[in-house]
Amino acid sequence: MTGYRIVAVSDELSERVRTTLKSPQYGHPAFIEIANGCGPCRSCLRKFEEGKEERVLFTYNPFEGISDLPAPGPIFVHREDCKKYEGETFPEELRDLLLVLDGHKKDGMLTRREQIEDGGVDERIQQMLKDPDIEYIQVRNGQAGCFITRIERTANDN
Numbered sequence: 725m726t727g728y729r730i731v732a733v734s735d736e737l738s739e740r741v742r743t744t745l746k747s748p749q750y751g752h753p754a755f756i757e758i759a760n761g762c763g764p765c766r767s768c769l770r771k772f773e774e775g776k777e778e779r780v781l782f783t784y785n786p787f788e789g790i791s792d793l794p795a796p797g798p799i800f801v802h803r804e805d806c807k808k809y810e811g812e813t814f815p816e817e818l819r820d821l822l823l824v825l826d827g828h829k830k831d832g833m834l835t836r837r838e839q840i841e842d843g844g845v846d847e848r849i850q851q852m853l854k855d856p857d858i859e860y861i862q863v864r865n866g867q868a869g870c871f872i873t874r875i876e877r878t879a880n881d882n
């Protein structure tokens with residue numbers, strides 16, 4: 725078993741978009757809306773309660789600091805403060821979504837893509853982390869394509 729951690733959007737970034745209502749990376753306006761989809765929130769990685777919870781939609785580059793080529797896309801976080809997911813297991817709430825796992829090399833190049841439609845996400849993550857070419861995994865929504873979260877090996881496995 726290769727140890728890994730889930731790297732959700734930082735508290736600093738979530739806080740900035742909630743207070744400025746602009747994308748912290750791009751300055752584009754952010755939008756507040758009542759959730760009309762399950763999401764999830766990219767901070768706590770919980771699904772939104774549709775028709776109830778408010779969320780902020782903004783443009784985000786999930787490759788900042790890890791790849792020269794940005795890949796901006798829309799993401800959501802809860803309008804109200806929420807607790808950032810800090811875990812070394814895959815979030816339970818995301819297991820029934822259609823997911824795509826993108827394995828990237830150190831230089832940011834995509835080297836492997838796995839579609840998860842039938843469960844078994846843990847096995848796929850382990851298989852990908854065994855590949856020394858894969859530096860990190862970007863988890864994306866298999867329908868909308870948007871970024872959900874990042875998976876990185878924990879330091880003691882290197």
Ligand SMILES: [Zn+2]
Pocket residue numbers: 765766767768769770801802806807
């Ligand atoms: Zn949240």
